C-alpha cells in the first residue's frame with residue numbers, strides 16, 4: 001500500500017484529535033530523523049502507523065493477543081493502554097502490507113520502549129511524547145533535550161512516565177524498566 005493510502009486508513013480509524021496527534025508525531029519524527037541521520041521515510045511511516053490500533057475494541061485486541069503467536073500473552077497482565085502498540089504492528093504488517101522490520105518494531109515498541117533500542121525506535125518513542133500538540137507538564141524540557149541529546153531526552157521521558165505510573169498506582173511493564181536501565185547504564189558522561 002502507498003503511503004498516502006496508509007495515511008487515509010489511519011485517518012479513518014481514528015477520531016480527529018488523535019489523527020492530529022499522529023500528524024504531529026510524523027512532523028516531529030521527520031525532524032528528529034534529519035537531526036540524527038536516520039531514514040526519514042522509515043520514520044515517517046512508523047510515525048504514521050504508531051497509533052493505528054489505538055481505537056481497536058478492547059475485546060478484539062484481547063482476542064488477537066490470545067490467538068496470535070507473535071503477540072505476547074503477558075500483555076494481558078498489564079494495562080490495556082499498552083496493547084495498541086503490539087496490535088498496531090501486527091495490523092501494519094498483515095493488513096497494510098508493511099514489511100520493513102525496523103518500522104514494525106518502532107510501532108511495536110513506541111509505548112514501553114525496551115532495552116537497546118534502535119535509533120528509529122527512539123525517534124518514534126520520543127516524537128510520540130514531544131510532538132507539538134502535547135501539553136504534558138514538563139514536555140518543554142524534553143523538547144529542548146531532544147534537540148541535542150536523544151538519550152538524555154529518552155531518560156527524562158522514562159522518568160516522567162514511571163513517576164506518573166507510580167502516582168496512579170499502576171503496574172509498570174518490565175520493558176519500561178529495562179529501557180530506562182539500559183540508557184542510564186550506557187549514558188555517555
Ligand code: DGI
Pocket residue numbers: 051054078079081082085110111112128161165170171172173174176
Ligand atoms: O498512544 P499515546 O497516548 O499517543 O501514547 P503511548 O502509546 O505512549 O501510551 C501512553 C499510555 O501508556 C499512558 O497512559 C501511560 C501508559 N504506559 C506507558 N508505559 C507504561 C504504561 N502503562 C503501564 N501500565 N505500564 C507501562 O510501563
Ligand code: FE
Pocket residue numbers: 050051054084085110111
Ligand atoms: Fe500510542
Ligand code: FE
Pocket residue numbers: 021025050051128
Ligand atoms: Fe501516540
